[in-house]
Amino acid sequence: MFNRRGYHRSRVEDIVREARTSHGTFYLYFGNKEDLLAALASECAAELRAVAAGLPARLDTPDGEAATVAFVAAFLATYRAHAGVIRAWMEGGVTDRDTNRLGVRTFTHIATELERRLPGRRSPAARRARVAALMAMLERSAYALTSRDLVPGGDGDRVAATTLGRLVHRGFFAA
Amino acid sequence: MFNRRGYHRSRVEDIVREARTSHGTFYLYFGNKEDLLAALASECAAELRAVAAGLPARLDTPDGEAATVAFVAAFLATYRAHAGVIRAWMEGGVTDRDTNRLGVRTFTHIATELERRLPGRRSPAARRARVAALMAMLERSAYALTSRDLVPGGDGDRVAATTLGRLVHRGFFAA
Amino acid sequence: MFNRRGYHRSRVEDIVREARTSHGTFYLYFGNKEDLLAALASECAAELRAVAAGLPARLDTPDGEAATVAFVAAFLATYRAHAGVIRAWMEGGVTDRDTNRLGVRTFTHIATELERRLPGRRSPAARRARVAALMAMLERSAYALTSRDLVPGGDGDRVAATTLGRLVHRGFFAA
Amino acid sequence: MFNRRGYHRSRVEDIVREARTSHGTFYLYFGNKEDLLAALASECAAELRAVAAGLPARLDTPDGEAATVAFVAAFLATYRAHAGVIRAWMEGGVTDRDTNRLGVRTFTHIATELERRLPGRRSPAARRARVAALMAMLERSAYALTSRDLVPGGDGDRVAATTLGRLVHRGFFAA
DNA sequence: CATGAATGAGTGTTCATTCAT
DNA sequence: AATGAATGAACACTCATTCAT
Numbered sequence: 001m002f003n004r005r006g007y008h009r010s011r012v013e014d015i016v017r018e019a020r021t022s023h024g025t026f027y028l029y030f031g032n033k034e035d036l037l038a039a040l041a042s043e044c045a046a047e048l049r050a051v052a053a054g055l056p057a058r059l060d061t062p063d064g065e066a067a068t069v070a071f072v073a074a075f076l077a078t079y080r081a082h083a084g085v086i087r088a089w090m091e092g093g094v095t096d097r098d099t100n101r102l103g104v105r106t107f108t109h110i111a112t113e114l115e116r117r118l119p120g121r122r123s124p125a126a127r128r129a130r131v132a133a134l135m136a137m138l139e140r141s142a143y144a145l146t147s148r149d150l151v152p153g154g155d156g157d158r159v160a161a162t163t164l165g166r167l168v169h170r171g172f173f174a175a
Numbered sequence: 176m177f178n179r180r181g182y183h184r185s186r187v188e189d190i191v192r193e194a195r196t197s198h199g200t201f202y203l204y205f206g207n208k209e210d211l212l213a214a215l216a217s218e219c220a221a222e223l224r225a226v227a228a229g230l231p232a233r234l235d236t237p238d239g240e241a242a243t244v245a246f247v248a249a250f251l252a253t254y255r256a257h258a259g260v261i262r263a264w265m266e267g268g269v270t271d272r273d274t275n276r277l278g279v280r281t282f283t284h285i286a287t288e289l290e291r292r293l294p295g296r297r298s299p300a301a302r303r304a305r306v307a308a309l310m311a312m313l314e315r316s317a318y319a320l321t322s323r324d325l326v327p328g329g330d331g332d333r334v335a336a337t338t339l340g341r342l343v344h345r346g347f348f349a350a
Numbered sequence: 351m352f353n354r355r356g357y358h359r360s361r362v363e364d365i366v367r368e369a370r371t372s373h374g375t376f377y378l379y380f381g382n383k384e385d386l387l388a389a390l391a392s393e394c395a396a397e398l399r400a401v402a403a404g405l406p407a408r409l410d411t412p413d414g415e416a417a418t419v420a421f422v423a424a425f426l427a428t429y430r431a432h433a434g435v436i437r438a439w440m441e442g443g444v445t446d447r448d449t450n451r452l453g454v455r456t457f458t459h460i461a462t463e464l465e466r467r468l469p470g471r472r473s474p475a476a477r478r479a480r481v482a483a484l485m486a487m488l489e490r491s492a493y494a495l496t497s498r499d500l501v502p503g504g505d506g507d508r509v510a511a512t513t514l515g516r517l518v519h520r521g522f523f524a525a
Numbered sequence: 526m527f528n529r530r531g532y533h534r535s536r537v538e539d540i541v542r543e544a545r546t547s548h549g550t551f552y553l554y555f556g557n558k559e560d561l562l563a564a565l566a567s568e569c570a571a572e573l574r575a576v577a578a579g580l581p582a583r584l585d586t587p588d589g590e591a592a593t594v595a596f597v598a599a600f601l602a603t604y605r606a607h608a609g610v611i612r613a614w615m616e617g618g619v620t621d622r623d624t625n626r627l628g629v630r631t632f633t634h635i636a637t638e639l640e641r642r643l644p645g646r647r648s649p650a651a652r653r654a655r656v657a658a659l660m661a662m663l664e665r666s667a668y669a670l671t672s673r674d675l676v677p678g679g680d681g682d683r684v685a686a687t688t689l690g691r692l693v694h695r696g697f698f699a700a
Numbered sequence: 701c702a703t704g705a706a707t708g709a710g711t712g713t714t715c716a717t718t719c720a721t
Numbered sequence: 722a723a724t725g726a727a728t729g730a731a732c733a734c735t736c737a738t739t740c741a742t
Contacts, residue, residue, distance in 0.1 A: 006267060008183060012716060016725095023717080024724045033716065091266050092181060092322060129338045133312045133346075136319070140311030147267065163304050171308075171346060187733060199707050202734065356617060358533060362737060373738080374703045383737065440672070441531075441616050479688045483696075486665030487658045494661070497617065513654050521658075521696060537712060549728050552713065707739075718728075 002084025003146075007037060007091075010084075037088055038099045044082035045106040051075050052113040059173035060119040068173060069165030072138065075110075076161050079142035087143070111135050119175060134172055137164070177259025178321075182212060182266075185259075212263055213274045219257035220281040226250050227288040234348035235294040243348060244340030247313070250285075251336050254317035262318075286310050294350060309347055312339070352434020353496075357387060357441075360434075387438055388449045394432035395456040401425050402463040409523035410469040418523060419515030422488070425460075426511050429492035437493070461485050469525060484522055487514070527609025528671075532562060532616075535609075562613055563624045569607035570631040576600050577638040584698035585644040593698060594690030597663070600635075601686050604667035612668075636660050644700060659697055662689070 001010040001018055012033055016026050030036045051074045056067050079086060088094055089103035115131040122130070141164055145157060176185040176193055187208055191201050205211040226249045231242050254261060263269055264278035290306040297305070316339055320332060351360040351368055362383055366376050380386045401424045406417050429436060438444055439453035465481040472480070491514055495507060526535040526543055537558055541551050555561040576599045581592050604611060613619055614628035640656040647655070666689055670682060 011714090022724045023726090024719085025722080027717070028722070028724095087266070090318070090322070091262065125338075129342055132316070133339070133342055136312040136315030137308045140315040141307070143265075144311070147265075164308070167304055167308055186731085197707050198709095198734075199736080200705075202736095203705070203707095208733070361735090372703045373705090374740085375701080377738070378701075437616070440668070441612070475688075479692055482666070483662045483689070483692055486662040486669070490661030490665040490668075491657070493615075497615075514658070517654055517658055536710085547728050548713080548730095549715080550726075552715095553726070553728095558712070703740105703742080705739105705741095707737100709736100711735085712733095714732085715730100716728100718726105719724105720726095721724080 002037070002040070002088065003080075003082075004084070007084055007088035007094075034094060034096055034099070037085060037094065038096060038102075040082070040085045041089065041099050041102055044078075044085045045102050047078045047082070048075075048106050049109060051078050052110045055113055055117065057117075058119075059117045059169065060175040064173055064175075065166060065169045068169035069162055072165035072168060073158070073161035075138055076142050076145060076157050076164075079139075080146050080157065083142075083146040087146075090143075107135060107139070114172075117173060119173065130172060134168060137168065177212070177215070177263065178255075178257075179259070182259060182263035209269065209271055209274070212260060212269065213271055215257065215260045216264065216274050216277055219253070219260045220277050222253045222257070223250075223281050224284060226253050227285045230288055230292065232292075233294075234292045234344065235350040239348055239350075240341060240344045243344035244337055247340035247343060248333070248336035250313055251317050251320060251332050251339075254314075255321050255332065258317075258321035262321075265318075282310060282314070289347075292348060294348060305347060309343060312343065352387070352390070352438065353430075353432075354434070357434060357438035357444075384444060384446055384449070387435060387444065388446060388452075390432065390435045391439065391449050391452055394428070394435050395452050397428045397432070398425075398456050399459060401428050402460045405463055405467065407467075408469075409467045409519065410525040414523055414525075415516060415519045418519035419512055422515035422518060423508070423511035425488055426492050426495060426507050426514075429489075430496055430507065433492075433496040437496075440493075457485060457489070464522075467523060469523060480522060484518060487518065527562070527565070527613065528605075528607075529609070532609060532613035559619065559621055559624070562610060562619060563621055565607065565610045566614065566624050566627055569603070569610045570627050572603045572607070573600075573631050574634060576603050577635045580638055580642065582642075583644075584642045584694065585700040589698055589700075590691060590694045593694035594687055597690035597693060598683070598686035600663055601667050601670060601682050601689075604664075605671050605682065608667075608671035612671075615668075632660065632664070639697075642698060644698060655697060659693060662693065 001015050004010075005014065012023060012026060015036070016023055019026075026036075030039065051071065054074060055071055056064075058064070059068055061067075086103070089100065094100055111131050111134075114134060115127055118127055118130060141160065145160055176190050179185075180189065187198060187201060190211070191197055194201075201211075205214065226246065229249060230246055231239075233239065234243055236242075261278070264275065269275050286306050286309075289309060290302055293302055293305060316335065320335055351365050354360075355364065362373060362376060365386070366373055369376075376386075380389065401421065404424060405421055406414075408414065409418055411417075436453070439450065444450055461481050461484075464484060465477055468477055468480060491510065495510055526540050529535075530539065537548060537551060540561070541547055544551075551561075555564065576596065579599060580596055581589075583589065584593055586592075611628070614625065619625050619628075636656050636659075639659060640652055643652055643655060666685065670685055
């Protein structure tokens with residue numbers, strides 16, 4: 001529901017109808033609507049961390065480009081699978097502090113993992129700036145892909161992942 | 176109000192109280208709440224186009240870096256000034272077709288202007304991919320800056336603009 | 351406006367726009383919206399009384415049928431010209447006592463005039479019942495004619511007046 | 526509520542207070558205010574048709590007058606019970622096409638049933654005109670009875686039904 | 701005498717949440 | 722454990738009326 005309609009436009013009634021259950025049951029398992037979001041966010045964070053965990057130790061290797069493309073593809077796929085949740089994170093519609101922090105921490109974790117794999121000798125500040133730019137590209141592209149046709153010329157997640165992955169590899173991780 | 180609370184959480188009552196006026200007056204000037212958003216979006220689009228118009232003809236020049244930093248700073252400032260509107264654009268909370276298209280077209284316009292200034296000989300597809308990445312960085316950074324503390328280490332728009340501007344110049348426009 | 355949209359659906363703004371004047375001017379001449387209705391009602395009552403005044407002394411004469419048809423036609427025309435006002439009377443949307451009474455008294459006046467012309471010897475109660483039925487036919491037909499197509503087969507006021515007038519004459523006034 | 530205050534002046538809050546329930550419950554059972562009217566209109570139409578169904582095959586019989594009086598009494602009673610709904614029909618305050626048509630068709634149905642029972646040989650046009658007049662009397666009288674004191678001398682529905690019924694029988698159905 | 705911008709009480713509708721069964 | 726009818730606070734929008742100019 002959140003992926004299709006977004007968090008705010010998804011009514012509890014929509015959710016329970018989709019789940020073939022009732023309002024009462026919903027509130028038996030979740031304290032409130034945002035609590036459901038928190039639960040989904042938790043799953044989403046785990047999957048995103050798994051994506052980061054799938055990164056090889058180094059990306060400045062012969063098959064670094066393929067690995068980068070694979071990583072980007074996995075990131076995009078996970079993002080798409082949880083777009084409703086992640087958007088709710090970003091859009092600030094969430095009141096719960098913990099859930100908000102979870103989002104930030106998850107992306108920070110990925111950023112840290114990527115930063116470790118940045119080759120060359122640069123100052124910590126420069127490294128952080130580069131990885132911030134990298135994360136921005138990843139997030140924004142994923143966001144755009146889960147919106148409607150905001151990327152002219154992009155005709156699917158695969159193409160986007162390949163293009164973006166190569167770009168990222170060349171710009172950030174190539175030896 | 177939109178910058179502080181976001182479009183959906185801003186009630187008409189909040190808006191008119193802030194503007195020291197009444198509901199009736201509000202609906203005298205705007206057909207409905209979304210109409211206000213459309214009006215603000217129009218202003219915002221004009222300002223964003225002005226930012227693009229402020230770009231020098233070329234950025235691969237001795238003072239190209241300064242110009243890039245200035246452009247990024249102007250972009251971030253404008254984005255911040257209209258964050259509520261732009262977020263409403265992105266978050267899909269807008270029903271009106273025209274307003275939605277305005278957002279896409281405005282960002283496409285900026286992208287086109289930047290693409291023209293990309294130096295070197297690359298295929299159109301490659302140029303488009305690069306500029307898409309560039310726009311992603313710009314947007315995501317601006318978005319992050321107008322959210323809460325999403326950029327660890329960032330301590331202000333100026334620093335962010337300088338850092339990001341230099342990065343952008345080196346990565347995309349340097350000769 | 352009242353004829354076209356009805357009293358309640360006519361907004362003061364509609365009225366003043368039609369009259370090419372302003373809200374301020376409206377309230378200069380009328381205390382409120384209902385006050386305008388009262389003024390129009392007064393005119394309408396005068397016209398309806400004039401229609402009654404146009405009745406010949408007797409209707410059970412050789413040219414009684416023509417006179418009855420003429421009366422019915424005049425009644426329908428006046429009703430149509432003031433349909434909005436009369437409907438507001440009937441529909442009970444008027445708060446003002448005087449205006450309400452004016453409506454009742456006007457129709458009572460017409461009823462009395464018609465009762466005088468009823469031929470034959472009947473008890474007062476019977477005469478009143480007959481004239482009540484007559485008035486009902488007149489009013490309901492007029493009401494229907496000013497609504498949309500409630501009278502199947504009727505194709506205009508003239509036809510309606512002729513048909514109804516003859517019917518009325520034969521049923522109530524013929525010698 | 527509709528009978529007492531009329532459709533438009535009845536607020537949803539009035540309705541739910543009277544029904545000892547809440548706004549939420551109201552919108553659980555009816556899509557909106559007009560939807561309630563439609564539901565009531567449906568019941569009303571059924572009852573009016575039942576009144577027509579209660580007519581004997583012929584009215585030009587020895588006990589035709591009693592049957593006519595009974596029919597008129599039933600019509601008036603049903604009309605009174607649903608005055609608010611029927612008035613909303615007539616007053617054009619209903620937007621829904623189906624509901625509007627329901628009103629017209631219901632009264633047309635009754636008119637057709639009455640037309641069948643008109644004795645004597647007359648042209649179809651004449652028969653239709655007569656039945657239109659008859660319906661006008663019925664409707665207008667019922668309308669008047671459910672308004673305030675519009676019928677001078679009338680002191681109750683029974684008296685009105687008897688008087689009107691006899692009049693109708695003599696004028697339209699007597700052998 | 702005329703204006704029209706400003707007002708705010710009033711109204712229909714939505715939806716997260718509760719609780720008796 | 723599961724249900725779903727019931728709730729009511731919240732919100733966008735309307736329009737008759739006022740009054741400073």
